[in-house]
Amino acid sequence: MTDTIYYLASCDTCRKIIKSLPKSANLKYHDIKQDPITVEELEYMRSLSGSYEALFSKKAQLYKSMDLKNKNLTEDDYRKYILEHYTFISRPVFIIQDKIYIGNTQQNMLQVMKALENV
Template sequence: MGERIEFYWLPHCTTCQKAALFLEERGIALEQRRDLKMEPLTRAEVERLARLVGGARELFSKRARKYRALGLDKRELSDDEMLRLMAEEYTFIKRPVLIIGERAIAGFTPKAYERFLQR
């Protein structure tokens, strides 16, 4: 593939495991994996990932337990609020995040990864 590949994940997340297996079955080696819990992202890193995936809304996970617990589901969050929350709490980051070169995708479905890899 030649381009730099980055993979941000949680090792115990089944969706992340499925994505890693999907890539490995296609001969894409994930030599560098970053555990979002063990190696939290800085605000600058979150901003970079958001830019690469198409914005904070594409990177922000509304499935995080804290999303409802904090009442965030009852109001509209600004991009800045989402970026702050993701930098403070890894569970707000939609995962896994796959970066190839300067392109990225957050979350995993086989169909979305197929399209992403064909670009």
């Protein structure tokens, strides 16, 4: 599979991260709003991350407005919500040489930069 970044073009944080990537980074850019994540892509991400919950964004506005924090969500629920609406996936998600990096924490971004140097 091609090294890929799954991101949201309208997200300021994602745009800032993309600008900071090395010019040599040979990534496929996948805007999840224009081109929703497929079942196959999500299954692959889950196989790398270990769970759908790891991919799920609890910061999403819909998470709060749908009152999901007060529900006992299962792995099937996380999968369903991620496939239903792009806002439920933590962003960005990088897949680099069959390793997954989820979210925009400083630690995660340092690991992404290191991984991109070694490609």
